Amino acid sequence: MNPDQATRGLSGKESEYEAFFRAQFPRVVRYLLVLGASIQEATDAAQDGFVKLWSHWDQVRAPLAWVRRTAEREYVNSAVKQNRITTTDSDLALESLMPPAPDDSWGTAREGQEVGSVLAMLKQLPPAQRRVFALLMDGLKPREIALELDMREATVRSHIRHGRERLRHLLEGGSVSSRP
Structure with a gap:
């Protein structure tokens, strides 16, 4: 444990998860953006995926793959809850969520x-x-x-x-x- 972790009171498990989160969160957001999510949808779904990952941290063998799949499901489920789509089949859902015109949210x-x-x-x-x-x-x-x-x-x-x-x-x- 480094001095910064000690002063913040992080255990080995917590500091390992924090390092993973800091390194991988942008990758998961980028993955969701490529799938068609807006920046807000991508960050929300990624955050939800990482929250769920924390509760399974000790059991997950491939955390990046796990959190990507979970975040993708969160993105699709959010669209279903908002009545933007009616299916949770991932391929059909992603097809339904495509914007009609190029996204200009990048400025x-x-x-x-x-x-x-x-x-x-x-x-x-x-x-x-x-x-x-x-x-x-x-x-x-x-x-x-x-x-x-x-x-x-x-x-x-x-x-x-x-x-x-x-x-x-x-x-x-x-x-x-x-x-x-």
Whole structure:
């Protein structure tokens, strides 16, 4: 235990959780943003996920994967409670939650516009591709994504390939087709 933790009275478990929270909270928020959440929805759902994680901290073997899944469910459940959607099926819910136009909540700064444009394009991908890209953008390799999403690595690679094709088409000024 370092002196800062001692002065705040944190136990080893608490300081471990705090370090995890500080390091991973932005990653979970970013994951939810790529899935289609607004910044407020993403931070609320991530916070709820981390609160739930604390009560299971000793039992969870893969806390980042656990909190991502929990935060995603919190995001979907919040939309159901607000009557914005009527299903808790994650793929259908994410499809229903897509905004009709690009999100401009990132402001007018050049970097903000670029981030907003990227998020708007990613939001046009099907939910499974969006999940894969959110994890890919977070630095995971296809094998790690497959483990986290409980799918075959070949399926992950297929989502990456099809997602890149769709994004390339969008960058060229086209619209998203209905094919995978």
